[in-house]
Amino acid sequence: MAAESIEFPVARVSVDIPLPHLDRPFDYRVPAKFAETATAGCRVRIRFAGQLVDGFILDRVSQSTHQGKLLPLERVVSPEPILSPAIARLARAVADRYAGTMADVLRLAVPPRHARVEREAGQTPAEAWQSPAAAGSGLVVRLDVPAGWGRYLAGAAWLRALRERRPARAVWSALPGEDWPVRVAEAVAATAAGDRGSVVIVPDARDLDRLDAAVTAVLGSADHHVALSAALGPAERYRRFLAASRGSVRIVLGTRAAAFAPVRDLGLVAIWDDGDDLHAEPRAPYPHARAVLLARAELAGAAALVAGYARTAEGQQLVATGWAYDVVAPRATTRARAPRVVPVGDDAQLARDAAAASARLPTSAWAAAREALATGAPVLIQVPRRGYIPAVSCARCGEPARCQHCRGPLALSSATAPPACRWCARPAAAYTCPYCGARALRAAVIGARRTAEELARAFPGVPVRTSGRDGILATVPAAPALVITTPGAEPVAAGGYGAILLLDTWAMLTRADLRAAEEALRRWLAAAALAKPAREGGSVVVVCDGRLAAVQALLRFDPGWFAANELAQRRELGFPPAVRMATVTGPPTAVAGLLAEARLPECAELLGPVVVGQGSERMLVRVPRSAGKDLAVALRSAAGVRSARKAPDPVRIQIDPIDLV
DNA sequence: TCAATCCGTATC
DNA sequence: ATACGGATTGAC
Numbered sequence: 166m167a168a169e170s171i172e173f174p175v176a177r178v179s180v181d182i183p184l185p186h187l188d189r190p191f192d193y194r195v196p197a198k199f200a201e202t203a204t205a206g207c208r209v210r211i212r213f214a215g216q217l218v219d220g221f222i223l224d225r226v227s228q229s230t231h232q233g234k235l236l237p238l239e240r241v242v243s244p245e246p247i248l249s250p251a252i253a254r255l256a257r258a259v260a261d262r263y264a265g266t267m268a269d270v271l272r273l274a275v276p277p278r279h280a281r282v283e284r285e286a287g288q289t290p291a292e293a294w295q296s297p298a299a300a301g302s303g304l305v306v307r308l309d310v311p312a313g314w315g316r317y318l319a320g321a322a323w324l325r326a327l328r329e330r331r332p333a334r335a336v337w338s339a340l341p342g343e344d345w346p347v348r349v350a351e352a353v354a355a356t357a358a359g360d361r362g363s364v365v366i367v368p369d370a371r372d373l374d375r376l377d378a379a380v381t382a383v384l385g386s387a388d389h390h391v392a393l394s395a396a397l398g399p400a401e402r403y404r405r406f407l408a409a410s411r412g413s414v415r416i417v418l419g420t421r422a423a424a425f426a427p428v429r430d431l432g433l434v435a436i437w438d439d440g441d442d443l444h445a446e447p448r449a450p451y452p453h454a455r456a457v458l459l460a461r462a463e464l465a466g467a468a469a470l471v472a473g474y475a476r477t478a479e480g481q482q483l484v485a486t487g488w489a490y491d492v493v494a495p496r497a498t499t500r501a502r503a504p505r506v507v508p509v510g511d512d513a514q515l516a517r518d519a520a521a522a523s524a525r526l527p528t529s530a531w532a533a534a535r536e537a538l539a540t541g542a543p544v545l546i547q548v549p550r551r552g553y554i555p556a557v558s559c560a561r562c563g564e565p566a567r568c569q570h571c572r573g574p575l576a577l578s579s580a581t582a583p584p585a586c587r588w589c590a591r592p593a594a595a596y597t598c599p600y601c602g603a604r605a606l607r608a609a610v611i612g613a614r615r616t617a618e619e620l621a622r623a624f625p626g627v628p629v630r631t632s633g634r635d636g637i638l639a640t641v642p643a644a645p646a647l648v649i650t651t652p653g654a655e656p657v658a659a660g661g662y663g664a665i666l667l668l669d670t671w672a673m674l675t676r677a678d679l680r681a682a683e684e685a686l687r688r689w690l691a692a693a694a695l696a697k698p699a700r701e702g703g704s705v706v707v708v709c710d711g712r713l714a715a716v717q718a719l720l721r722f723d724p725g726w727f728a729a730n731e732l733a734q735r736r737e738l739g740f741p742p743a744v745r746m747a748t749v750t751g752p753p754t755a756v757a758g759l760l761a762e763a764r765l766p767e768c769a770e771l772l773g774p775v776v777v778g779q780g781s782e783r784m785l786v787r788v789p790r791s792a793g794k795d796l797a798v799a800l801r802s803a804a805g806v807r808s809a810r811k812a813p814d815p816v817r818i819q820i821d822p823i824d825l826v
Numbered sequence: 827t828c829a830a831t832c833c834g835t836a837t838c
Numbered sequence: 839a840t841a842c843g844g845a846t847t848g849a850c
Binding site: 182183184187213214215216808811 | 839840841842
Binding site: 175177178180182184187190191192193194211212213214215229231232233234235236809 | 835836837838
């Protein structure tokens, strides 16, 4: 009964099971009928502990190290080698870094199969990718004269390094008014000129559209890249993923999940606006796109770009440790391109009387808007909260007004509607304050819609436009208009805004969040970057205490200075990225059990617990960065022991979560 | 003496 | 998780 002998009869399989203690490859016998189709990287079905489960073949080998008998592969789902060795290695590294399982990471990294798309013919063969110089016109010229990058110290040198296939790493602070999609596209083109591929990650669909257009323009063709986002349907998403996997494109632009896109001959990874919390994956093991890309740059020997108008403490850390170049413009260039920034008002006073229109919009803000409109330029008004009046409080004692039924916050949706609960939508027509008995309410927070209403009244005849989560404007023309926006939804104005008003800054700055100031500055810089330069009359009015470091950084348009401060502070306080931190969240006994089990590094410091809701608490574990790996390993194996023992309560482990208090 | 049940262990 | 084996328990 000599079985037909085949080459590499053993498949090493990554099995799709959620249990941490089973997070390792398992060997299976490759039956002769699958000798050709069971390729490394393909999806298979196997029998595992009696049940049929999915898996990926990591590798085909001639012998197993497993002592016992091997089960055969049950089925080859598809011979498509969808999980490349490079991405498998990356997924393993990300799982290790985040104390998670490879199966969890692979669910984020590889989109679900779409059989019809896979069968489609007409995938551009790899030959279509030649030197992009051959495909486009003007590309070579642009690369020889990197005027845009030439404005930055070390910018031109960095671009040259990409072309010469050197793994140069840069943390780039974009100038105000910078056309960042074009700069990024030039970096991608330079990498392509060195015959290598790129992965670029942006926070959202709007940024992706801009980048997509810029890459098409710079390469002179849309044939060499794909844009990957979760918004695509399953078929299109798989089609584009497959285009990268098969090597018919070597440039992938996308949102956070695309950080895992299987680009061949990777030469550059880039992330735009790495401080945006959309880059943090909300599903286990909660990897951050920046961390995924940087791990990838290390593994692939690729160049890296961490970019934004703002700079994160994490970005600064890369500069401080010498891992990356600091790519910034000379001060004179920045001064020449930045708008005039005027801080008005003091924070405490504004917080006391946030509802008063006069305090919200001081005289200088009105004046700046009026002047800008007179020159024919649009004015941008950034308001942190959307809606009409998203929070109300008792007019007498100031206690926030809450729903009688569910304790949710009350809000007004228009000037005439009665207050209603934002959670359960029940109206609260006859509100009585449970603390002082008063029956009157006042606005605690003013939303974008109400702001638009007020401004429309103040500037009759000037068009008022709004841009927010439900209806984002991409651009506005160079004409007088008031553009009310929530942070992150700012339209780009042709020719730049004449004035930008940053309102209700206290709402962002008073958040009990480690990153509140960094986040406020990030949002202000993103808006301020859209203004005309000061010499063309561009101004920014920030209604805030001018002594704050974040306002000082905005005044000088110096995100590097702020990030260096921020990093120094995190070092002092012992917070990431100066240290590695883990949170363990769950029922108290489960959290305690897991930490008792874990063989934490000697140097680990335990902080907490803090109660974080019904029957749930959270512990912090802090170690020096050098022990980060050990911490992740310890937590993961403790979770493994628990899962092996069938411990009932789920415990969530997060490494360097972004919402540390 | 045999079946039902519990616990622990391996899962290729 | 789930499946299996070996030990333990309980009833005839």
